Amino acid sequence: MNTLSREKIREVIVVEGRDDLLAVRRAVDAQVIVTQGLGISPETMAVIGRAQERCGVIVFTDPDGPGERIRRWVTEAVPGAKHAFLPVALAKKDGKVGIEHASPQAIREALAKVRSPGTQRELYNRDDLRQWGVDGVPGAGQRREALGERLGIGRANAKQFLQRVNHFGLSRSEIEQALKAIEEQ
Known part of the structure; x- marks a missing residue:
């Protein structure tokens, strides 16, 4: 698939690993930052913060425990970050779960449903x-x-x-x- 046929995403997409980066780039045309999994460094977090200021970021981590921890860390450090979620069923292969196992179509669909922190504050309980x-x-x-x-x-x-x-x-x-x-x- 050439770059011209892929949708361009303005925001920088934050993923966990190199294989996730490759999967995202197969699906869309976007800049991607890799956290290196749970080993996310202060330098990487600073890069994510600068990307948020420049053009915005979309946190797109694996639908598992470590992915949720990384999502929480980025959310706390980078206010206003957007979020994309991939259903577990679309991220599974050989008993493993991750963005890298999703089809380009599943990745595009998840990115089409990006969520931003809300300005509307109807609080639920x-x-x-x-x-x-x-x-x-x-x-x-x-x-x-x-x-x-x-x-x-x-x-x-x-x-x-x-x-x-x-x-x-x-x-x-x-x-x-x-x-x-x-x-x-």
Whole structure:
């Protein structure tokens, strides 16, 4: 695939490793910063911060525990960073999970659902999660995973899910529309 046929992404994409970088570059035309996994250095974090100031960054880490830790570190160090989430099912190969295992199409779809920290601050609580059927009821985990995928905020436990819907400023109507779409499937 030549560069002309790939979508150009203005922001710099932050990934964990070299194989992730190659997978992203197969899917889109973008600058990419590699964190070197959990060994992210203060120098790399400073580069990410400068990229955020210059053109913005999109954090696109693996949908696993280490990827979530890196996402949290970057979010704390680089306010305003955007986030892209890849569903686990689209990032699996031979029992391993990572961006490098995703198809170019899956990567493009995840980047098309980029989330920014929200300016709208409708705060939700655990009662809202129970009302939506994503916490404290049978099947909550599967429903939460489906809802997280549909909303483009990734797979998360109940506490993380609540933090994400609040952090990204999702509207109640957006969440309810996604729930309705899941119920109709």
